[in-house]
Amino acid sequence: GQSLEQPSEVTAVEGAIVQINCTYQTSGFYGLSWYQQHDGGAPTFLSYNALDGLEETGRFSSFLSRSDSYGYLLLQELQMKDSASYFCAVCMDTGRRALTFGSGTRLQVQP
Amino acid sequence: DAGVIQSPRHEVTEMGQEVTLRCKPISGHDYLFWYRQTMMRGLELLIYFNNNVPIDDSGMPEDRFSAKMPNASFSTLKIQPSEPRDSAVYFCASSFRTGGNEKLFFGSGTQLSVL
Secondary structure (H helix, E strand, C coil): CCEEECCCEEEEECCCCEEEEEEEECCCCCCEEEEEECCCCCCEEEEEECCCEEEEECCEEEEEECCCCEEEEEECCCCHHHCEEEEEEEEEECCEEEEEECCCEEEEEEC | CCCCEEECCEEEECCCCCEEEEEECCCCCCEEEEEEEECCCEEEEEEEEECCEEEECCCCCCCCEEEEEEECCEEEEEECCCCHHHCEEEEEEEECCCCCCCCCEECCCEEEEEC
């Protein structure tokens, strides 16, 4: 089948590091994307991994393992403003160039 | 660039009424997507266009939903007649495909409430 799995909620404290995992099953794969959405806001693009390995952008990093159909988003030096929902997303098949989003992980950063 | 522009920001209507949501993509983008977001179903793709042509409308819930893109700078999503279960946030997004990078730019969304 085709699916995306990610945890529904994660809680962490300011200054800590948190990892949000995502596993996927698709009939075709281009890459794994991550989006952030604050309450009442729109999703915004964070990162994209097409190849295996770690991509770093400031405090955020994203990792992909194509052989394991697995990726994660790593948030370092957490700040209160990082409290949001985080979605992983993939194209579900080679003929459908549109993103399917996971159900989202709600991150709560506590003081 | 002003980003993806959606209107209205909020829409409250009664069951049975026609609702039209509007979207202006980012200039130069060749893909346009309509998504719907609810607590129960998350972010669902409804339909997407490439160069103004509908490519995949398999996510459109039923015939009450229709979408058009008459030109590169404008798209509409219409619900006729509307039902309470259509209540959701509707997002429009656009992108310019370079390689396989799936970077979507979302509008602010339309919060639709059908009473």
